[in-house]
Amino acid sequence: MSLKLAVSLMGQRRYVPMWVAQVFGAFNDNLFRWSLVVLATFSGLTVMDLPPDQMTPIAATIFTLPIFLFSAMAGQVADRYDRMKIMRVLKFAEIFLMIAAAIGFILELPYVLLFVLFMMGVQTAFFIPARTSAMPTLLEPSELVTANAMMSGPINVAILGGAIGATLMITQSWGPYAVGGILIVMAVLGWLGARQGTPAPAYDPSLKIRFNIIAETARMVAFLWRAKDVLRPAVGVAWFWMLSAAVLTVLPLFARNILGADEGVVAIFQVLFTLGAVTGALLCGVLNRGEDALIFTVIGACGLVIFPADIALYTAGWSPDSELMNVAAFLEAPEHRRILIDLFMAAASGGLFLVPLQAMAQRRADPERRGRLLAASGILNGAAATLGPFILFVLARTGLPVYAAFWFVSAGSLVAAGYFTWRMMVRAKTKTA
Numbered sequence: 001m002s003l004k005l006a007v008s009l010m011g012q013r014r015y016v017p018m019w020v021a022q023v024f025g026a027f028n029d030n031l032f033r034w035s036l037v038v039l040a041t042f043s044g045l046t047v048m049d050l051p052p053d054q055m056t057p058i059a060a061t062i063f064t065l066p067i068f069l070f071s072a073m074a075g076q077v078a079d080r081y082d083r084m085k086i087m088r089v090l091k092f093a094e095i096f097l098m099i100a101a102a103i104g105f106i107l108e109l110p111y112v113l114l115f116v117l118f119m120m121g122v123q124t125a126f127f128i129p130a131r132t133s134a135m136p137t138l139l140e141p142s143e144l145v146t147a148n149a150m151m152s153g154p155i156n157v158a159i160l161g162g163a164i165g166a167t168l169m170i171t172q173s174w175g176p177y178a179v180g181g182i183l184i185v186m187a188v189l190g191w192l193g194a195r196q197g198t199p200a201p202a203y204d205p206s207l208k209i210r211f212n213i214i215a216e217t218a219r220m221v222a223f224l225w226r227a228k229d230v231l232r233p234a235v236g237v238a239w240f241w242m243l244s245a246a247v248l249t250v251l252p253l254f255a256r257n258i259l260g261a262d263e264g265v266v267a268i269f270q271v272l273f274t275l276g277a278v279t280g281a282l283l284c285g286v287l288n289r290g291e292d293a294l295i296f297t298v299i300g301a302c303g304l305v306i307f308p309a310d311i312a313l314y315t316a317g318w319s320p321d322s323e324l325m326n327v328a329a330f331l332e333a334p335e336h337r338r339i340l341i342d343l344f345m346a347a348a349s350g351g352l353f354l355v356p357l358q359a360m361a362q363r364r365a366d367p368e369r370r371g372r373l374l375a376a377s378g379i380l381n382g383a384a385a386t387l388g389p390f391i392l393f394v395l396a397r398t399g400l401p402v403y404a405a406f407w408f409v410s411a412g413s414l415v416a417a418g419y420f421t422w423r424m425m426v427r428a429k430t431k432t433a
Contacts, residue, residue, distance in 0.1 A: 006146050006149075009139075009143065009146065010150065014197075014198050015139065015147060016193075017084070017193055017195075017196045017197030018087070018131055018135065018138075018151075018194075019150070019151055019154070020193030020194065020196075021091055021127075021190050021194040022127075023151070023155055023157075024189055025124075025127065025190055026155045026158040026159055026162070028094065028183055028187060029063075030158070030163050031163075031165050031166050031179060031183060031186075032098075032101055032116070032120065032179075033060075033063060033162075033166075034163045034165075034167060034270075035105065035169075035170040035179050036059050036113060037060075038167050038252065038266075039171070040059060041256065041263075042171060042252075042262075045108075059114065060385075061386050062114055063117050063120060064245065064382050065118070065382070066118055066121035066125050066382075067121050067125045067128075067379075067382030067386075068379055068383045068386055069125070069217075070122055070125040071125050071128075071129065071220070071378040072213065072219070072220040072372075072375060072376070072379060073210075073213065074125050074130070074375050075220055075371045075372035075373070075375020076207060076209045076371070076372060077126060077129075077371075078129040078130045078370075078375060079133070079204050079207050079369065079370070079371035080202050080204060080205055080206075080209065081202050082199050083130040083131070083200035084130075084197040084200045085199075086126065087131060087194050088195055088197070090123050090126055090127045090130070091187070091191035093123060094120075094187040094190065094191070095188055095191060097116055097123065097187070098180075098183040098187040100115075100116050102176075102181065102184060103180070104116060105170070105175075105176035106180055108176075125378065128378050128381075129371050130371075132358075132374045132378075133365075133371040133374050134200035135147060136362045136363065136365070136367075136370065137201070141363050144359040144363050145293055145355065145359040148358045148359045148362075149282060149286075149355045152354065153282045156274045156281065157274060157278055159277075160273075160274030160275070164267045164271065166179065167264075167266050167267040167270065168264070168267060171263065202371075203367055203368055203369075203370065203371070204368065217379060220379060221376055221379060221380075223373055224377065227365070227369075230365050230373050230377070233356075233358070234361050236353075236357040236420065237361065237380075238380035239384065239412065239416050240350060240357075241381045241388070242385060242387050242412070243350075243388065243409045243412055244350060244388070245384075245386075246391060246405050246408060246409060247308070247346075247405065247406075247409060250402055250405040251266055251270070251273070252266050254402050254403065254405075255269065256320070256324065257320065257401075257402050258315050258318050258402050259315070259320060259330070259339075260319075260320025260321045260325055261320075261324060261330050262324040262326055264326055264327040265326075265327055268327060268330070269343055273343055274347070276343070276345065276347025276348040277347040277350055277351045279347075279348045280300065280348035280349060280350060280352040280353075280355075281351035281352075281355050282351075283296075283348075283351070284296045284351065284352050284356060293355075293359075294360075294423065297352070298417060298420050298421050298424055299352055300349040300350060300352030300353030300354070301349070301353055301420060303348065303349025303352070304349045304350060304353060304413035304416075304417075306345075307343075307345045307346035307349065308342070308406040308407075308409040308413070309406065310338070310342050311339060311346075312406035312407045312410065315403050316401075316403060346409075361374065361377055391408060
């Protein structure tokens, strides 16, 4: 049933333009961000002479901080204006941001690149509430889990394409030109796709936009706090983004500082991580039957306990050789296979964990305040995604090894597994009663 629904959705204008805008945007986000990460890790790109293990999490924080700061305003905008129109405007603005990014890469202007990174975070802060609140406006409740799964899987493929493209291209002599050109082309294609969307009308066109960031952020979070049935899955989604931001940020450092591997091995990690996330998301979309599917979240949380912990245990005490391994040397060594399997399974567990919670929050949000409730969820996501790299920065400052990040992921997932298992038991007792 869900597979037939997935095929049907991919032929409908009420879904495909959102899909195109999100997927192409995810590709550009990651092509740009990973280009910065690779340049900071392997080519010495920095500001204020910061070392790579501090520059990398700082760059990640610059992207996620505006999501935290501006999501409250974005939620109001999503409840006042047509959501599809918001997405079209944002995708048009992305074209100019990518032109600035191309100039920054070609002329080697790190401060320009960090400014663009911040503005991409602003764009994301406004895009996500518009897209997530448009989905339950244009789709039936029974379609939401499958629709989120069909979006999550290709998003991860786009993340993979952007990350690998950045990793393999940006350090080449022609890399800045290629990356800059691709960023501009993808932004144009995403805008053209968004222009084909059907209207997703606002619930309250008379809503007055309030610009006090601090007051409105508190107000949005208060909305979410009172909506307990939306708050619970929203906290789970935020938890996932914190753990995911930590892992993705640490992968280049883990490859270089623990395994003694070059950027080609980082690309292999990105492939496995993305294919695993796609597998988990699509399994959830295909196997669910239109319900909350919380069992998938519990299974995913358990996997996020086991596999990151195994990576940390297995690599404890490893020290790299003076010369970095290339892909062929890394894959030839049998001791690395366990790491590859763990990365794939951890990512698949993440896909299972996330998709039901996203659909649950969208389905339960009150239509009158849906944009603001989902924006409040975005505030949590931005805060959590900012916290993940910041924790890595603290770990680096205290001298703990890079693999300690995997212990952080495992411990956090253990808490999530316990909580959602308890919630599933409560729901089962309520249904029985």
